[in-house]
Amino acid sequence: MFYFFQPLNHIRRVREWARRHDASVSLDIETFRLRVTRGQQTAQFFPRFAVDTGAGLAYSGYFGERGPFIGWLPYELKRWPIASDKLVFKQYCKQTGLPIPAYWQQGAPQSEHFIVKGQRGSFGQGIRGPFRADHAHALGVVLNDGEYFEQFIKGECVKVWCWNGRPTAMERLSAPFAVGDGRRTLREIVGTVRGSFDTVYDLDVSRDILAWQGFDPDSVVAEGQQVRLDFRYATPFDPTVINNRDVLSQQSDIMRAQLQQIGNSLAQAIPDELRSHTVFTVDAVVDAHDQLWLLEMNSHPMVHPANYAPILDDLFGIA
Template sequence: MHHFFQPLNHLRNIRVWARRHDASVSLDAVTFRVTVTRDGRVVTLVPRFIMEMDTGFAYTNHFGDDDTLFCGWLPYDVKRWPLASDKLAFKQYCEQAGLPVPAYSLQGMQQPDTDFIVKGRQGSFGRGIRGPFRSGSAQAQAVVLSPGQFFEQFVQGECAKIWCWNGCPVAMERLKAPFVVGDGVRSLRELLESSGRGSFDVPQPADKADHDVLAWQGLDVDSVPALGQRVVLDFRYASPFDRTITRDRDVLSAQSVSMRARLHQMAGSLAQGIPPATREHTIFTVDAIVDEDDQLWLLEMNSHPMVHPASYVPMLDSLFGVDLLSLPRD
């Protein structure tokens, strides 16, 4: 995700649009707001930053003197709606709309008969997730839900994040789970802290490995994996084992025709779940898993995400109405 934190990656796409449509762009170095002007009409883009707090990470629009990471511009401050703030409301909406979601069960209900994880109804950045747990194992049977939590079927596959503007997908990332490969001699601790035998690019402290994920594979950090054994280290989209890659990881255009059709149908359906007063000119992301059969399983919706640089051309098209002007006339 390092690509998102570089303002030039965002400005380039805004500049591409401005040149194409004979518009001007200015950046206020004090507020970090961007102003786009075309044919006398002005659109102001508000910056977004990620800051670290005692309770975790949070977003802010304020360009202060503290240690924050830039993560894009939007034409509004903040928008919120129920499907993006309550994971269970999102799941129930998807079920009614015929969109695929992993099986789940609530407090007081039986655990899933599949491997599962534990999630809270609220939360972002992967906080508060426990598991995965092997179905029927002693560890799984000992799991007790706290108020506001639920069981969710653990689906293995690639982590996907889809950016949608005005109910249309504009970018997609698909990331494989980080892993290390055993050599039959060294422990996981030694492999993580001293070796490049894995998907990550620099040695990492052993305590960064997700211990529930290791236990799900019957391992811990002191286990010695067999020669050639691939050990998964995490399953979340944002992982400490992410490679430091600054290039764009958007793969939307590389998806199959059927996948792109599913993404368009999904984005349009979810957009209808946004209240009408909020729906127009709105960005959201969808977290999902793509399994080994290329099936998409939806996990949650985010109303205030990091902004993908690919968002700006469709964003400015709709804000200035040039997408409508380009449509065939009767």
Template sequence: MPYINAFVTHFRALQAWASRNNAALDLDVSTFQLEVRCRHRYYSLHPQFVGGMQQRIVNTPVITPETSGFIGWLPYRPLSYDVSTDKLLFKDMIAENGLRTPARWPLSDSQAPPDQDFILKRSSGSFGYDISGPFKAGMTPANRAQGADAGRGTLFAEQFVPGRALKLWCWGHKPFFAHLRQPATVTGDGRSSVQDLIEARLAKVGVALSQYPEVQAMKNFLAYQGLTFDSILQEGAACSLDFRYGREHVTRNALASDNDFPTLPETVQRSIELASAAMARFLKNLFALPVLYSMDAVVDEAGECWWLEVNSNPVLPPDGYEVMFADLFGA
């Protein structure tokens, strides 16, 4: 996510808004607190950073030695509510509002494996970690907790829906930014192994396969497709490397907005309207003012959305300051 993680894109968006609205901005570089004054109102905005910890991505309100990016200022400190901390509760809410969410099954030693292709995941949010599979219908994984750390919520099986990963950002009831991403793929030449093809793709973005922390997840997804690292793909044949959001392994322009929201298909737009309205109704009972959240979904081959989870403390895309400040300071 180079665009929304780049400091300069946030500065540029703030500067443009302040210029149009005759606003004053003051940044405390010791804490990165930002004060915004406009139309006889002022707000102190709190920073959020992102970095690695034990080969995982984590958000933090302060800069640490592991900090690798900046993810925006908000007028409140990190929030938490039940449908964001428990994916199962979010799925219940989505289903109650007549929207699609993948089928799920509880796990127990006595229960038969799901009769549809499935993945294993935990009910707590995890930046796409704590997921294993996918597995074919009727298959019993050798280790049901493979890739799903103990103690991170309830372990369950979820219907695997192939498709494009959708991440949607909303401020209150207003959806304003989206990524709709195809899974990363490699295409065979009839000679190279899948591993060789993956290494060549990763090299284009400056990553060595030997240093890549999620090799096992790639192997699991290849196994689902009947392939291994040693397989030779026929010329023109393609295979997918990962089904999770944020694993496209491509280089993007860090200074140009990569907002897919304006070009989303109509079927996706209709589902977004209903899902964001449902979330806004839920949040209105908790907070007096709108808040930022993001929702994850899969868009299947028919263009239908399958909603997965909500994040209460996501990255704020720079495009979101305009939407947020319209509520804080008036249009």
């Protein structure tokens, strides 16, 4: 996510639009609010920051002494039910026929592989698993208040940004993994620094997914075998990537059409008074058959720089 945390990546996109359309841009360094003016019309943008709360990352609009910048929105804050509660999101998807993994809160496991998630929260906080259904009883996997079971689908993590229901950017990320060498334990492999930009990783966060694959941190894995270390969008194993990871334009026509239909449908769930001029993201997973499965919606996301051109076009009435 390093790309999002660099203000210049955001400023450049706004400046490019302003130059194309003979507009001016000003930035208040006290509040980090941005103003774009074209002719007699002005649009104000409010900053977003990611803040470590101790319990995990959260979003803030306050330009304080800590927390990286994660983009501007043309409004201060919007919230709506299907973006605040994952079970409400799932119920809406089920009613409208949007593809989602199976989920349940009681009874026997409804899928061979599953995870435990909380109804609320972002950045993959509080997720447990994956677990195998035939191991669940032995492991004592039970739900806490506000949690539910969800079918675990092995695949690539997807995050899609939408403006007014229209997809504007997409990331599609493979799961982080380690490669066995037949000699060292997994703990030794991920704890070995190979270069000046490398780091040492802690496998304690990977115990569930290692066990799901039949390993633990002290397992010696066959040479060349890949072992997944996580499955979430944001993980402790993410490399520092300075390049733009937007791959929306590289998707098939079928995938882009599906994303457009999903964006339009989810936008209709936003209350009428909030729907116009709104950014949201959709988290999903793509399986081995290129099938998209929706996981959740976020009403106050990190802003992808690709959003600014369509946002500004709409705000200033440019076709």
